[in-house]
Amino acid sequence: FGICLAVPVMAQQKQDPNVPTPEAQVLIDKVKSAYGQLESLKLDGQISVDINIGGQTDKQSVSFTSQYKAPRQYRHEVKDRLQFGSTGQRMYLYELTQDVYTTLDAPAAKGSYRDLPGVFGQVLEVQNPGLLLAISENSVADLIEGGKRVRLLEAEGENTKPTIAYTAGDGREIQLAFDPQTNLLVQARYDMAEMMRSRGAEQVNSAVVVFDYSSVQPDAQVTDESLAWTPPAQAREVPTMAGAEGEHLVGKPLPELTITTMDGKPFNLADHKGKVILLDFWASWCPPCVHGLPDVAEIHKARKDSNVEVFAINVGEDEQTIRKFLAARNLELPVLMDAEETYSKLGIDGIPLTVIIAPDGKVHKVFVGLPVGGKAEIERAIDAAAKKS
Numbered sequence: 001f002g003i004c005l006a007v008p009v010m011a012q013q014k015q016d017p018n019v020p021t022p023e024a025q026v027l028i029d030k031v032k033s034a035y036g037q038l039e040s041l042k043l044d045g046q047i048s049v050d051i052n053i054g055g056q057t058d059k060q061s062v063s064f065t066s067q068y069k070a071p072r073q074y075r076h077e078v079k080d081r082l083q084f085g086s087t088g089q090r091m092y093l094y095e096l097t098q099d100v101y102t103t104l105d106a107p108a109a110k111g112s113y114r115d116l117p118g119v120f121g122q123v124l125e126v127q128n129p130g131l132l133l134a135i136s137e138n139s140v141a142d143l144i145e146g147g148k149r150v151r152l153l154e155a156e157g158e159n160t161k162p163t164i165a166y167t168a169g170d171g172r173e174i175q176l177a178f179d180p181q182t183n184l185l186v187q188a189r190y191d192m193a194e195m196m197r198s199r200g201a202e203q204v205n206s207a208v209v210v211f212d213y214s215s216v217q218p219d220a221q222v223t224d225e226s227l228a229w230t231p232p233a234q235a236r237e238v239p240t241m242a243g244a245e246g247e248h249l250v251g252k253p254l255p256e257l258t259i260t261t262m263d264g265k266p267f268n269l270a271d272h273k274g275k276v277i278l279l280d281f282w283a284s285w286c287p288p289c290v291h292g293l294p295d296v297a298e299i300h301k302a303r304k305d306s307n308v309e310v311f312a313i314n315v316g317e318d319e320q321t322i323r324k325f326l327a328a329r330n331l332e333l334p335v336l337m338d339a340e341e342t343y344s345k346l347g348i349d350g351i352p353l354t355v356i357i358a359p360d361g362k363v364h365k366v367f368v369g370l371p372v373g374g375k376a377e378i379e380r381a382i383d384a385a386a387k388k389s
Contacts, residue, residue: 020150020166027152027162027178028140034183035139040222041068041184043130044215052205053196064127068134069222071110075229076128084123085229086135091120092229100236110137114145114377115384117247129176130185130213140164140176140185146376147174161186169374171195171291179216186213198291249346249363254279254355258342262319267311267336273361276385278310278378281343281353283317284325288370289352293331295375296354299382300333307359308382310334315351316341356381358388 020028043066051058066076075085083094086106094101104117113121113136124132129143136142144150147166153175155161161177168174173191178184192207231237259267269277280296282289293312300310313336314322322335343353354367356378364385371377 018148020144020164021152023152024150024164027164027183028144030183031133031140031178031185032138034218035133035136038068038134039070039219041131041134042066042215042217042220042222043068043128043213045128045130045211045213047127048210048212050206050208050210053207054203066128066131067220067222067226068131069224069227072106072135073222073224073227074131074135075227076124076131078127082127083229084120084127085227087227087229090229091116092231093120093123094229094231094235099232099234101231102237103231110135112136112138112142112380114142114380126209129188129211130216133185143176144168144174146374169376170370171198182216182218184216184218186216187211247366249355249366251362253361254357254363255345257338257345258340259313259336259338262322262335262337269357270361272309274307274359276308276359276364276382277357278308278382279355279357280310280312281315281338281351281355282312283315283351284321285317286351290329292352292354292370294329295378297331297333299375299379303382307386311336313338313343315343354378356385358385360388362388364388 044063046061046063048061049058062078062081064076064078066074068074072086073088075083077083081096083092083096085092089106090103091106092101092103104120107116113124113132115121116124124135125143132143133139144164144166146169150164150166153163153165160180162180162183163175163177165173165175171192172195173193175187175189175191176185177187177189179186188211190209192209193204196204196207254269257269259269261267278296278299280293282293284290296310296312299308303310311334315338317337318339319337322337326332326335343351346353346355348366348368350368352367352369354371355363356365358364365381367378367381
């Protein structure tokens with residue numbers, strides 16, 4: 001009709017991918033309120049795995065139970081496999097198949113699951129996101145932090161449960177479905193197929209993990225006795241569990257490394273004491289490194305005028321290979337060379353490896369592999385390290 005109306009023009013404005021849609025935010029606020037009011041919670045559920053990559057398949061399911069008592073006591077148990085939780089004073093992780101356990105002091109107050117020490121936060125997310133929402137100060141907002149395209153899915157078919165969908169910082173496609181009456185989580189679906197492809201995996205037919213909660217009982221009777229835990233007499237205590245690589249470095253100065261600039265000049269880490277330092281060990285042949293390096297470059301760009309220094313340390317490649325790689329991907333950030341692979345002195349086997357050093361010269365945080373929360377999780381660690389000046 002030859003008429004330009006204001007409303008259609010406004011509707012064409014793009015939604016900021018880093019901000020939840022208004023509809024999703026409404027549900028996020030309801031969920032936060034629901035979990036914030038919980039005095040206790042009992043959960044029963046099942047984890048189902050469906051993996052088919054390169055002709056190799058893995059289909060299995062396992063049941064679990066868990067309990068929570070506000071503000072800091074909880075227990076997650078997979079029969080004959082795992083016990084995990086907090087008595088309020090101590091956190092514990094007991095691996096029954098290996099008969100080993102580890103314990104740490106529990107946080108003094110309720111906070112983000114991402115700030116839990118060691119592998120405890122990671123275990124919560126991959127074992128029981130419903131329990132994670134209960135113990136996290138900001139519940140679902142904490143879980144989706146750093147995610148993109150956070151939106152509310154339209155109800156279709158038999159699925160009438162309000163569902164938040166988003167892309168996590170590490171590339172996983174996640175859907176969280178909530179009970180419309182209680183606003184508590186009843187299903188979580190993690191699709192890792194695209195993430196695996198971006199990291200170099202071929203023939204990814206499926207890579208899905210689903211958490212189905214068969215019973216969700218808010219304000220159920222949960223006693224201190226049911227949440228108490230003592231290690232079995234025969235079990236062996238270990239300082240860390242698998243997946244906690246790098247924890248032995250935390251709180252200590254980094255061992256001296258033989259590192260040079262791209263021009264061949266020696267690099268001395270001690271010269272940069274007094275600042276927060278991010279060291280990212282990488283190589284061009286490592287798909288996860290290639291996937292995560294743009295985030296490191298963005299952090300460098302955003303923080304270069306602050307008291308933060310970022311260095312990408314290439315492991316074992318020559319100058320020509322490095323410069324060609326950086327130019328092809330238009331990456332601008334300080335690159336150092338570890339031609340002798342002295343990073344092996346750190347006692348960690350594998351890259352990508354990200355080390356964050358506090359202004360006092362001691363290691364604050366270590367990420368082996370890509371962090372679950374992507375760039376946002378790294379920046380959170382940087383901000384926490386800055387407070388140690």
